[in-house]
Amino acid sequence: MFDENFLMAVATIGAFLIGEFPEGVAVMLFYQIGEFMQDLAVNRSRKSIAKLMDIRPDYANIKVGEDIEKVSPDEVNIGDIIVVKPGEKVPLDGVVVEGKSMVDTSALTGESVPREVKVGDEILGGFINKNGLLSVKVTKEFGESTVSKILDLVQNASSKKAPTENFITKFARYYTPIIVFAALALAIIPPLVIEGAKFSEWIYRALVFLVISCPCALVVSIPLGFFGGIGGASKRGILVKGGNYLEALNNVDTVVFDKTGTLTKGVFKVTEIKVKNGISREQLLEIAAYAESYSNHPIAVSILNEYGKEINKDYIESYDEISGYGIKAVVKGKVVLAGNDKLMKKENIEYEDVDAAGTIVHVVIDRKYAGYIIISDEMKKDSEKAVRELKAIGVNKTVMLTGDNKKVADSVGEKLGLDRVYAELLPQHKVEKVEMLEREIQTKGKLIFVGDGINDAPVLARADIGVAMGGLGSDAAIEAADIVLMTDEPSKLVNAIKIAKRTRKIVWQNIIFSLGIKGIVLLLGALGYATMWAAVFADVGVALIAVLNAMRVLNVNNI
Structure with a gap:
């Protein structure tokens, strides 16, 4: 019962009882104006999050035979074909099976530039189709789709309170009853003890004391600051699952990255072709592409992409994939070997030992070494x-953990200027390394792990703050993480830390300002120098200034 409404009611009734009618009206009137202005500010903060709610699709156009039916997204099953017309929201996650279009991904990723999608591309619920007609095969039910998960994350984000918010809630719980009894003592004790003191004068001082002491500036502006920080971050395509994680970003000591899909694209590409024994570059690439044409391994796919021409499967007379070694095939009557060092040794072929960061595919034609391709x-x-930028904002240590080979990992680490690199790790080894790095932190600093794959889920859950790549990351990683970067850009982590630091700065400005002004006016009120008008300003005015200051958190455009 000891909330701001109780304090205001006592102050108003008390003012009327001692005949201070204008001031009694002023307390009610200004308190209502203050509440109205606070509601406006809170609603504005909510709007940035409500914008995300607009990505919730209202319907889906499902293909039933030759007809198209408009149904609720909940009624669509995995494997159904839905049609998305220009201007419509994509209702569910799926793969494009027909059509080509530009899609606006800004609601999910914060990216302003539309992205092109074509047959075979993945498309997420919440994207907006700009110009072409798309047929999409649904891969996830509505409840499991990206758009549903994002909405759920954001709606529940404010339930996980930051330590500062929890402190203020506890503070208000004990502070208000203490103030009520202090005001009661101020009204009763001085007239009994001080000679000539009037009850009406000391009751008035006690009422002023009550109005000033109301903690609404803190109770409203601090949660609003964190709520605004979460909303501002979501504008930039960063989903923070709670105020506690936003506050934790202020004390980052170590950032640990996964490699593939986090620091690198996870897309393999031919970076070098070296030819030997008189064969041309084009011939080597063509023969390697034919040899790899039946494989769906990422290495084979990258060779086929580099070749870029139609493969006539009639030219391939036999094909044998030797697990862990490579391919043996007969192409246009020639015996072709394409594989690693182990295949060369197995087949007793003299080859060039290459020291390079990447995967080496050696090519042999009719037992004659033809060269190699680096991927x-x-x-x-x-x-x-x-x-x-992480180093520039005070992060002590940047580390990379990867399952890739040491040579490749060291090369990436050197290019990026990382402090440490650990390679050839299995998922359980990554957890061990994170625990080791946590033990090395001397201060109260936090450890962040940034990853994207399903194998990163255990480490994301174990780290102080788990950050997942949300655009292409696995569902398990996004589920286990505390923060999701929707654009798959590691530099967004720097934005998240900057937003967190700015949020904390504004929250502490409000705490110091509110307590400072209240302390001064409380003292003046107890001594009889502050009127009810000053008391109303110290409550409503301070609350309003604090709320407007908290609104600055939403402005994240220059971060």
């Missing part, structure tokens, strides 16, 4: 920038 994973454009 590497491409670095993400902003990986180097992310590591550089």
Whole structure:
């Protein structure tokens, strides 16, 4: 019962009882104006999150034979074909089976530039189809789709309170009853003890004391600050699952990255072709593409993509995939070997031992060494920038954990300027390394793990703060993480930390300002120098200024 409404009611009734009618009306009127303004500010903060709610699709156009039926997204099953017309929201996650279009992904990823999708591309619920007609085969039910999970994450984010918010809630719980009894003592004790003191004068002082002491500036502006920080981050394509994680980002000591799909694109590409014994580059690439044409291994796919021409399967007379070694095939009457060092040794072929960061595919035609192809994973454009900026904002240690071979891992680590690199790790080894790194942290600093794959889920859950790549990351990783970067850009982690630091700065400005002004006016009120008007300003005015200051958190455009 000891909330701000109780304090205001006592102050108003008390003012009327001692004949201070204008001031009694002023308390009610200004309190209502203050509440109205606070509601406006809170609603504005909610709008940035409510914008995300607009991505919830209202219907889906499902293909039934030759007809199209408009149904609720809940009624669509996995494997159904849905049609998305220009201007419509994509209702569920799926794969494009027909059509080509530009899609607006900004609601989910924060990316302003539309993305092109074509047959075979994955498309997520919440994207907006811009121009073409798309037929999409549904891969997830509505409850499991990305759009549903995002809405659920954001709606529940405010339930996980930051330590500062919890402190303020506890503070208000004990502070208000203490103030009520202090005001009661102020009204009763001085007239009994001080000679000539009037009850009406001391009751008035006690009422002023009550109005000033109301903690609404803290109770409203601090949760609003964290709520605004979460909303502002979501504008930039960063989903924070709670105020506690936003506050934890202020004390980051170590950032640990996964490699494939996090710092690198996870897309293998031919980076070098070296020919031997008089064969041309084009011939080597063609023969390797034919040899690899039946394999769906990422290495084979990258060779076929580099070749880029139609494969006539009639030219392939026999094909044998030797697990762990490579391919043996007969192409256009020639026996072709394409594989690693182990295949060369197994077949007793003299080959060139290559020291390079990447996967080496040696090619042999009729037992004659023809050359090799180097395939590497491409670095993400902003990986180097992310590591550089993390150091600039005070992160002590940047580390990479990967299951890839040591040579490749060391090469990536060197290019990015990472402090440490651990390679050839299994998922359980990653957890062990994270625990080891946590033990090394001397301060109260936190450890962040950034990953994207299903094998990263245990480490994401184990780290102080787990950060998942949300655009292409696995569902398990997104589920286990505390923060999700919807654009798959590691540099967004720097934005998240900057937003967290700014949020904390604004929250502490409000705490110091509110308590400082209240302390001064409380003292003046107890001594009889502050009127009810000053008391109303110290409550409603301070609350309003604090709320407007908290609204600045939403402005994240320059972060």
